[in-house]
Amino acid sequence: MNDTAVRILVPTGMLGAGFPPETVERGLALGADVIAIDGGSTDSGPHYLGSGTPKTTRAAVAADMRILLNAAARSSIPLIVGSCGTAGTDSGVDWVAGITADIIAEDGLDLAVAAVYSEQDPDHLSGRLAAGAIRPLPPMGDLRPDTLRECTHIVGMMGHEPIEAALRGGADVVLAGRATDTALAAAYPLMHGMPPGPTWHAAKIVECGGQSTTDPRSGGVFATVDHHGFTIEPLDPAVSCTPNSVAAHMLYETADPFRMREPAGTLDVTAATYRAVDDRTVRVEGSVFEPAEQHTIKLEGARLSGYETMSFSAIRDPHLLAGIEDWAALLHEVLTDRVGRTLGLDPADYAVDIRLYGHNAVLQERDPATGPAREVGVMLLVRASDQATATAVAKVANPLMLHLPTADMDYLPSLAFPFSPAETERGPAYEFVLNHTVDAESPTALFRTEYRKATADA
Structure with missing residues (x-):
């Protein structure tokens, strides 16, 4: 050199x-x-x-x-x-x-x-927070001391x-x-x-x-x-x-x-x-x-947000595909009712995310595409405070993701699970909670x- x-x-x-x-x-x-x-x-x-x-x-x-x-x-x-x-x-x-x-x-x-x-010491960062030396980056809000302690890992960039x-x-x-x-x-x-x-x-x-x-x-x-x-x-x-x-x-x-x-x-x-x-x-x-x-140093931190179980089904039925968003809303409604009756769980005890791959799973309501899809994959992602609960909710959804008809159908549609068992336990799930800078x-x-x-x- x-x-x-x-x-x-x-x-x-x-x-x-x-x-x-x-x-x-x-x-x-x-x-x-x-x-x-x-x-x-x-x-x-x-x-x-x-x-x-x-x-x-x-x-x-x-x-x-x-x-x-x-x-x-x-x-x-x-x-x-x-x-x-x-x-x-x-x-x-x-x-x-x-x-x-x-x-x-x-x-x-x-x-x-x-x-x-x-990696950063949460106690040291708590002191810096108290001194006014930590500030949020958009879209984050002000940082709470509890959030620092909830992180499994915090790194400084x-x-x-x-x-x-x-x-x-x-x-x-x-x-x-x-x-x-x-x-x-x-x-x-x-x-x-x-x-x-x-x-x-x-x-x-x-x-x-x-x-x-x-x-x-x-x-x-x-x-x-x-x-x-x-x-x-x-x-x-x-x-x-x-x-x-x-x-x-x-x-x-x-x-x-x-x-x-x-x-x-x-x-x-x-x-x-x-x-x-x-x-x-x-x-x-x-x-x-x-x-x-x-x-300044950018802080990144993640905390445990629960445990996830995923299920995936595929729809080829043209009648369901013509009103696929209505079907997804019906799935969520019926699932919520059955989970409450069979497991005794309140909707606050778990979270359900339904994604329609082949329709709008990536961009959702911002997707400019119009017209019915030829086939759609339905991903159900359940998150709860423990793995057993997440899997139990997904199992309640199993028959619905296989045969749920709309009100105007006089037959049971047959959807397709690509895997057996249909439920896949994803284990612990994390979320980013720090997007802040520290002096x-x-x-x-x-x-x-x-x-x-x-x-x-x-």
Whole structure:
């Protein structure tokens, strides 16, 4: 690496998603200074944070990590992984750290590993709440102290600073808890004096690997950040980055396509220009970063909301399909009555969600499609305070989801269960209850780092 530019290799959008090994080799040949890869997000819902378990399988994560650890060791460049274990819980960091230690030992690598933990102490946050240092993000309201205690896990979303501190502490591999996707790619360039505007903008564009290219399935991207801007190209030589594909990524997962908040401030790309260098490389200039007066950390928390049982049936009867919403309302009405009579439960004791797949299950009343569907799948999801109650309600629904006629039918329709038994116990269900920011005393104060010299002799 030199003082004029930093080169970032991002092999794919998420650890465990897989990537062609040859694209990593190409990134190394191009002179990569750092490898950065995201390990998770909240995209897949609250279960992974609430339960502290990963979305990805160990084998897939290990396959990716083996390639990346060997590449980092061979080229003497750091490897940074963020949001380990999907949600960035302490158990997620330890899970990826265990996989990493096994690979280092098996492959005879000599690498120093730093684990950066992001789980938060509810008691400490209660004190910060009392001090007025925690504020809601839309659409959340003011935070109650009880909500903090109800969370099974709370994580703080770190910026680049804890990662940079781990690198300065001698880490070859940084395994971070919950972090902004951009912090992983921004840490090393910022550490080496690259300007924050181009650095944060480049980090945003590379966060999801090949998504900013003409073929998102091709693998990752390679960005070079300098003192005036950055260039980006795909790792697959058969794929291209175009001004449109690069600029469009500022629309992805942002409330404002021109301004994006980070813990340390706000990226502003209003004046950014996107120019094709050749048929597969794009040059970006004009991005600026506005430092915040107060460093803030976003809090994410999930709590147990009950236990769920699911049942699924399919309707092909044209008469029912012609009035499918009326049939669904009838199912809910009759089910409520029968649960009350047979189980003695009040509607407040459980919740029922009926989704009509093939009709409006995704967009519901906002769906612009009109006309009857050819077939509809009916998903019944029951949630209660315990698994037995949720399953009992679903079992009461069983004959209704098989033969419930409307009032104008003189026959029993036959619907179709794809599974036997028809009820599937989904276990504990979680819900997000924290979407707040907390003022940080320092960028690293809410995070803890452990250094481990993991070698083949360890």
